[in-house]
Amino acid sequence: MNVVVIGTSYVGLTIGISLAFLGIKVTCIDIDEAKIEALQNNNMPIYEPGMQELFELSRNQLTFTTDYEVVGCSEVVFICVGTPTLDDGNPNMIYVKKAADQIGNHLGNSFTVVVNKSTVPIGSGNWVESLIAETFEAKHGFKPKGILTVVSNPEFLREGSALHDMLYPDRIVIGTDHPMAYQVVYSLYQSIINQSFLPPPHLPRPDGFGTVPVVATDPASAELIKYSANAFLSLKISFINEIACLAEKVGADITQIAQGIGLDNRIGFKFLNAGIGWGGSCFGKDTAALLAFAKEYGLEMAIVEASRKTNYALRQKVVERLANELKLLKGKTIGLMGLTFKPFTDDLRDSPAIDIAYKLLQRGVRVVVHDPIAMERAKKEYGDLPIKYVGNPEDLFEDGAAVVLMTEWPLYQKIDWNNAASKMTNRFILDGRNFLPQQAIEEAGIKYIGVGR
Ligand code: UDX
Numbered sequence: 001m002n003v004v005v006i007g008t009s010y011v012g013l014t015i016g017i018s019l020a021f022l023g024i025k026v027t028c029i030d031i032d033e034a035k036i037e038a039l040q041n042n043n044m045p046i047y048e049p050g051m052q053e054l055f056e057l058s059r060n061q062l063t064f065t066t067d068y069e070v071v072g073c074s075e076v077v078f079i080c081v082g083t084p085t086l087d088d089g090n091p092n093m094i095y096v097k098k099a100a101d102q103i104g105n106h107l108g109n110s111f112t113v114v115v116n117k118s119t120v121p122i123g124s125g126n127w128v129e130s131l132i133a134e135t136f137e138a139k140h141g142f143k144p145k146g147i148l149t150v151v152s153n154p155e156f157l158r159e160g161s162a163l164h165d166m167l168y169p170d171r172i173v174i175g176t177d178h179p180m181a182y183q184v185v186y187s188l189y190q191s192i193i194n195q196s197f198l199p200p201p202h203l204p205r206p207d208g209f210g211t212v213p214v215v216a217t218d219p220a221s222a223e224l225i226k227y228s229a230n231a232f233l234s235l236k237i238s239f240i241n242e243i244a245c246l247a248e249k250v251g252a253d254i255t256q257i258a259q260g261i262g263l264d265n266r267i268g269f270k271f272l273n274a275g276i277g278w279g280g281s282c283f284g285k286d287t288a289a290l291l292a293f294a295k296e297y298g299l300e301m302a303i304v305e306a307s308r309k310t311n312y313a314l315r316q317k318v319v320e321r322l323a324n325e326l327k328l329l330k331g332k333t334i335g336l337m338g339l340t341f342k343p344f345t346d347d348l349r350d351s352p353a354i355d356i357a358y359k360l361l362q363r364g365v366r367v368v369v370h371d372p373i374a375m376e377r378a379k380k381e382y383g384d385l386p387i388k389y390v391g392n393p394e395d396l397f398e399d400g401a402a403v404v405l406m407t408e409w410p411l412y413q414k415i416d417w418n419n420a421a422s423k424m425t426n427r428f429i430l431d432g433r434n435f436l437p438q439q440a441i442e443e444a445g446i447k448y449i450g451v452g453r
């Protein structure tokens with residue numbers, strides 16, 4: 001089977017490289033020539049653990065190009081382009097439209113399944129199909145009847161463990177009313193569904209991991225599954241953060257509370273870590289889109305709205321905590337440990353750290369930052385931020401009035417706290433993820449405050 005993947009960012013590359021590893025011939029297309037050139041020269045344009053290794057194992061099965069010609073001789077075309085948020089909360093569909101136009105222009109005469117991986121509003125499957133058909137008809141003078149169908153197959157890949165989530169997923173959702181298209185997509189994933197592939201050495205199969213459940217559904221339900229999953233996860237985190245605020249007031253410990261409620265199987269432990277809240281490319285974008293979409297139908301989604309409100313207020317709360325502790329912020333130096341929205345990624349989209357850096361700068365703070373992976377990306381994407389970047393995390397403490405842990409990068413647990421203490425003008429650490437070794441920090445004479453305890 002020949003497969004095309006349009007879009008070579010986190011989702012597109014994860015899918016393209018994984019399918020290639022499973023023995024499928026994959027062509028990855030992107031309009032960004034620099035990215036394609038980098039990939040042709042075996043350089044990864046993003047940081048994702050294990051990707052370089054899997055890429056090397058699959059290289060023979062992979063082609064990278066900016067040319068859509070190959071669509072004409074492919075059975076499956078994945079759309080994995082970005083859908084960033086517009087001002088009104090709706091996703092920007094311009095890149096999906098461009099991809100659809102190109103597919104329509106290059107579609108061949110044999111049956112082609114277009115798989116929508118990009119997170120798109122409910123009903124977009126139909127819309128994409130109509131766009132492709134329109135372009136095809138304009139070129140050929142007849143409709144692509146019987147040779148085209150669009151399937152919704154949402155991704156649930158977490159950055160940082162995307163390859164693991166791809167090869168060992170909790171479920172695969174296939175949304176289509178077309179039996180043949182269902183079979184095509186099913187057979188593409190067959191070796192993942194029945195786990196018949198030989199795992200790559202650096203991504204071993206988890207013990208006891210068995211057959212992957214497949215949810216066969218209609219396109220609209222598949223599209224809504226994606227939004228619902230992300231909205232639910234976001235509200236689980238916002239809920240624990242809301243309880244954390246109360247825990248602080250009454251002198252309770254949120255980590256114990258998470259343990260106490262997580263032991264209930266109906267609740268579970270995952271996504272109950274309190275801190276400075278969620279960020280990243282999905283939760284903010286998808287919850288905003290869900291609200292905007294529901295509004296079109298005259299619906300209010302009070303719970304989803306509350307999840308967002310609680311989450312974004314946490315960022316301001318960090319500034320207030322610092323002001324409480326330091327009194328005057330103006331002119332003081334504050335270090336930020338980590339810039340990404342979570343560890344093991346270089347993605348800075350909707351990162352609490354970036355937001356908090358802006359807020360601190362507005363209050364006249366001298367902001368110093370460190371991140372083990374994302375500093376070059378931050379310099380490129382946030383060049384307007386007058387912040388100081390340091391290559392060694394211990395330099396964050398130099399003349400520091402406070403240091404805030406933003407991202408749980410493991411290297412921050414190994415800091416020499418005595419050395420750190422000796423550099424600070426005021427010894428205060430705010431642990432935004434309840435991640436640092438409290439005892440060692442306090443023994444070094446530094447005041448430590450976590451979240452919700
Ligand atoms: C998410 C979904 O998990 C994934 O299924 C979807 O397809 C894409 O969006 P991702 O954004 O990569 O994945 O990260 P995730 O691991 O879900 O974390 C999101 C944010 O929540 C991060 O900022 C993380 O720090 C935060 N988080 C997570 C918490 O604050 N507490 C938790 O307990 C878990």
